[in-house]
Amino acid sequence: MRFINLTFNYKQLGKGLFFLFIAYFTYLMWLITIQYIPINLKAAFLQIKQNEIKRLHYQIAFFTHVYTSIFVLILGLFQFSDCIRIRFVKFHRTAGKVYVALVLGLAGPSGLIMGYYANGGWFTQISFCLLAIFWIWFTYLAYKHIRKGQVQKHKNFMLRSYALTLSAISLRLFKWLIVIVFELPPMDTYYIVAWAGWLVNLGIAEIIIFSQLSLLNNAKTKVNI
Amino acid sequence: MFKSIFSLSLILLFSQCTSIKNENANVTMDESTLVTDGELVLEDGNKLYGFWVGKFEMDFQDEDYPIYEDDEFEYNKKINISIDKIVGERIEGHSVVSGNYRAFSGSIKSDSGRYFVEAREPGDHPNDGIFKFQMNDTMLWGTWTAFDKKDSVRRKYELKRRIFQYDSTVALEEAEYVDYKKTKQEMIVEEDDSFEIPYYATSTQKIYEINASNTFLNEPDVANLKKGDLLIIRNAIYARHGYAFKNKALRRFFDAQDWYIPVNSDITDELSATERHNIELLMAFEKNAEEYYDHFGRF
Known part of the structure; x- marks a missing residue:
């Protein structure tokens, strides 16, 4: 009768x-x-990218990024569910492979090409280029580790990778908050969110990794005692 | 405790951030729908010809003040009375006020160095009326009364002769109706189409620093400007050409500029290449600012 288990689980709720x-x-x-x-x-963002959008390689980069990143975002959403990972291993693996490939x-x-042409x-160019490089790098490491069966390392790097994926959301959310609260001019806002948009996320990912590590260590010491 | 604060702020976020862009975004455009004068006959040397510019002030005759439905109250518009043609005792001209270009014609009589003019507008526009003024070489003064008796609107004016010449270097002056005590850096342009919902577009010191008529602007020059600045910087181009604004807020702003003379209702042919380029650039950023500045979507 597991479904009437009313234990309030803060972690699950969170x-x-x-x-x-x-x-x-x-x-x-x-x-x-x-x-x-x-x-x-x-359209939209391209209104103020008219000089860049004239170049064919920017056009290719922009539309590739727009049309594929959304699926990276959606796929990542399901990869952190214990339920899916344990009960639908095949789905987790296939979705993960598509995520990595994309x-x-x-x-x-x-993203790296767009970062080079950032406003x-x-x-901001350095920020967005670094973001793209770290994104590729972390994703690659996560894949490498799971191929070797190093699950914990895989988890950690996927957490970092997805934290950077989520910068798409946090960057816009921070921008919206800054404008609503401080009414900063657009470019000043952009300077802030270009860096905060992914550094904050990465910081949160590191905190989660660190807290899991200490939890793990605590568990180990308890076992030892 | 922390949980509830967290969830509460989440709910707040959800309720506020519900769209990615402003669907009602609209760049304030001043449509030029007016006709320009076709028959302008100038006789060189006539000292009365040309533009006479000044305030078009409310003139209250009765004890009961008329009730104003729009923002005429407390704001004196700028009027440009142009004397175009005098043949014998007949005078022809036009006035430009509130973005309206209206022709008038009537009689002119001279007496001891002064001229007495009585001229009527065609009468096919609800705001037409009759001009009665005197003038000499340097001044033109008198009244204007609406044909529509119900309105009983009367205005008075003392105008000075002005030469209009396009000058791309003209910079904005700090306009007179601005409350600098309250906001040192910010200027408030009131766009009060309705008194109940006042809307404030704010602009900053940047509008005095950037001249879009004589400077070729690039993206970095305008990327950090808010929509109020973009709007004023772009419309200052039109103002330098003597464009007669129909938009109330813009008219009110530029009427307060000493150098500004409302002359034409269509100035698109007179724009320089630099100005055309800048207008296109500024428009793109204005549209973007209207749609995305305070929304989730990317700027």
Whole structure:
């Protein structure tokens, strides 16, 4: 009678809420994505990228990034569920492979090209290029570790990878909050969120990894005693 | 405790951040729908010809003040009375006020160095009326009364002769109706289409620093500007060409500029290549600012 187990599990509740939170903003990202269907060189963000969008390689990079990143975001959403990972291993593996392939092959490299042409000069260009490089790198390491069967390392790097994936959401959310609260001019806001958008996420990922590590260590010491 | 605060703030976020862009975004455009004067006959050397510019002030005759339905109250518009043609005792001209270009014609009589003019607008526009003024070489003063008796609107004016010449270097002056005590850096342009829902577009010191008529602007020059700044910087281009604004907020803003003379209702042919480029650039950023600045979608 497991379904009438009424034990209140804070961790599960937190995870559930977080899932809903990310799912909602992934939906908003979906709305942003469909603004670019059909291909329109003057749509939305491209209004202020007219100099860059003239170049063919930027066009290819931009639309590759827009059309693939949304699926990276959606796939990642299901990879952290214990239930799916344990009961539907096959789904977890297939979705994971698609996630890795999309990041390494399409979304990551195209993000790097876009980062090179980022608005705001070298300060934001460096940030977005680093973001793309770390994204590719962490995703690759996560894949490498699971191939070797190192589950904990795989988990940690996937957490980092997905934290960077979520920068798409956090960057926009921070921007929205800054504008609502401080009414900063657009480029000043952009300088802040270009870095905060992924550094904050990565920081949270490191905290989670660290706390799990100490939990693990505690468990070990208890066993030892 | 922490949980409840967390969930509460989540709920707040969800309720506020519900769309990725502003669907009602609209760049404030001043449509130029007016006709321009076709028959302008100038006789060189006539000292009365040309533009006479100044305030078009409310003139209260009765004890009972009229009730104003729009923002005419407390704001004196700028009027440009142009004397175009004088043949014998007949005078023809036009006035530009509130973005309206209205022709008038009537009689002119001279007496001891002064001229007395009485001229009527065609009468096919609800705001047409009759001008009665005197003028000499340097001044033009008098009244205007609406044909529509119900309105009983009367205005007075003392105008000075002004030469209009396009000058791309003209910079904005700090406009007179701004409350600098309250906001040192921010200027408030009131766009009060309704008194109940006042809308404030704010602009900053940048509008005095950036001249879009004589500077070729690039993306970095405008990328950090808010929509209020973008709007004023772009419309200052039109103002330098003497464009007669129909939009109330813009008219109110530029009427307060000393150098500004409302002359034409269509100036698109007179824009320089630099100005055309800048207008396109500024428009793109204005549209983007309207749609995305305070929304979840990317700027």
